Amino acid sequence: MTEPTPAPDVAGGGSRTATVTSPSAAHVGTSSAARTATGTNGHHVDGATPRANGHATPAAGRPAHAASESRTADDVEAGIIALWHTYGQSRQQGLRDRLVLHYAPLVKYVAGRVGTGLPAHVDVADLIQSGIFGLVDAIEKFEPERGLKFETYAMQRIRGAILDDLRSQDWVPRSVRSRARDVERALERLGGRLQRTPTDRELAAELKIGLGELRELYAQLQLTSVVALDELIAAGRSTGGAGSSLAESLPDEGAEDPIATLVDQDSRRQLADAIAQLAERDRVVVTLYYFENLTLAEIGKVLGVTESRVCQLHTRAVLRLRTKLNEQPEG
Numbered sequence: 001m002t003e004p005t006p007a008p009d010v011a012g013g014g015s016r017t018a019t020v021t022s023p024s025a026a027h028v029g030t031s032s033a034a035r036t037a038t039g040t041n042g043h044h045v046d047g048a049t050p051r052a053n054g055h056a057t058p059a060a061g062r063p064a065h066a067a068s069e070s071r072t073a074d075d076v077e078a079g080i081i082a083l084w085h086t087y088g089q090s091r092q093q094g095l096r097d098r099l100v101l102h103y104a105p106l107v108k109y110v111a112g113r114v115g116t117g118l119p120a121h122v123d124v125a126d127l128i129q130s131g132i133f134g135l136v137d138a139i140e141k142f143e144p145e146r147g148l149k150f151e152t153y154a155m156q157r158i159r160g161a162i163l164d165d166l167r168s169q170d171w172v173p174r175s176v177r178s179r180a181r182d183v184e185r186a187l188e189r190l191g192g193r194l195q196r197t198p199t200d201r202e203l204a205a206e207l208k209i210g211l212g213e214l215r216e217l218y219a220q221l222q223l224t225s226v227v228a229l230d231e232l233i234a235a236g237r238s239t240g241g242a243g244s245s246l247a248e249s250l251p252d253e254g255a256e257d258p259i260a261t262l263v264d265q266d267s268r269r270q271l272a273d274a275i276a277q278l279a280e281r282d283r284v285v286v287t288l289y290y291f292e293n294l295t296l297a298e299i300g301k302v303l304g305v306t307e308s309r310v311c312q313l314h315t316r317a318v319l320r321l322r323t324k325l326n327e328q329p330e331g
Contacts, residue, residue, distance in 0.1 A: 084144045099139050100132070103154060107131035110158045118166075127162050134161025180221050182207065274324040282317035289314060 080102060087095040111127035138157035142150055167174065186206045190198035198206070204214040275286055281303070288294045288302065300310045 088144060096139055100135060103135060106151060106154055107135050107158055110155055111162060114159060114162050130162045130165035131158040134158040137161065176220050179217060183221065270325055274321050277324060278317055278320060282313060282320065285310060285313045286317050
């Protein structure tokens with residue numbers, strides 16, 4: 001009489017069926033290995049029951065599948081090695097997918113390391129998606145018979161896939177990015193040596209280029225200063241709050257400045273009060289000249305005086321207005 005018992009698969013996944021001989025059958029034909037697991041009086045040592053292959057099975061107090069659930073790291077490693085061997089022979093997509101699931105934590109680790117130095121608007125989930133393609137490519141091209149460690153090989157392929165995807169999305173040529181780094185390093189060297197901000201001529205000499213070429217380089221580097229307007233700024237991003245976007249912090253050049261408007265209104269009021277305190281003839285000259293846009297000769301005809309006299313009246317009125325405005329209290 002036999003009964004099926006689940007046992008771990010060689011490849012580390014699923015289970016296979018092993019045939020176990022009943023106690024009566026084991027008593028009739030017991031191997032030497034099985035006899036070592038039983039006592040002389042027929043009782044089993046250490047609560048084990050004999051199996052057909054000579055190994056001991058768990059006692060009746062433990063379930064038969066407990067051994068398969070408590071798999072050690074060595075069992076997992078042996079299963080992965082067998083899975084690699086099977087995949088190398090058959091190249092089945094199902095086996096490849098099992099390898100991808102096993103090594104998926106590598107992608108998250110590499111994506112986290114690469115994303116550390118990137119802008120905040122770059123989503124780590126996008127990096128992980130690119131890294132998965134690199135992991136699949138690494139599995140398909142890996143040769144276990146070379147004796148190399150797959151994790152080391154895969155991390156390089158994953159990182160390369162992420163960087164390639166980032167470069168494909170970048171509108172700035174790699175040569176410009178390289179020149180930008182050269183300029184930044186030159187500025188750091190000169191700043192540390194001179195203890196001040198270097199001039200363009202000094203920076204050009206440090207880079208061993210002409211001043212005109214440096215200015216052309218500045219125009220190219222403007223492309224590298226583009227930022228995302230929807231990027232969150234201030235403390236809201238780190239504390240999980242709503243925060244505010246960069247677009248909300250940019251000034252509106254077409255909007256009126258409320259402070260400038262108030263200052264202009266106050267200046268107009270003070271000027272009107274000062275004009276009202278002038279003599280009648282001086283007030284007429286100022287009104288006709290500044291509000292009616294008449295010339296000095298035309299004002300002279302209106303007042304019945306010469307043009308030179310109107311000029312004198314205008315000069316006197318301006319001096320009196322300036323004096324009265326300076327006498328106004330501030331604030």
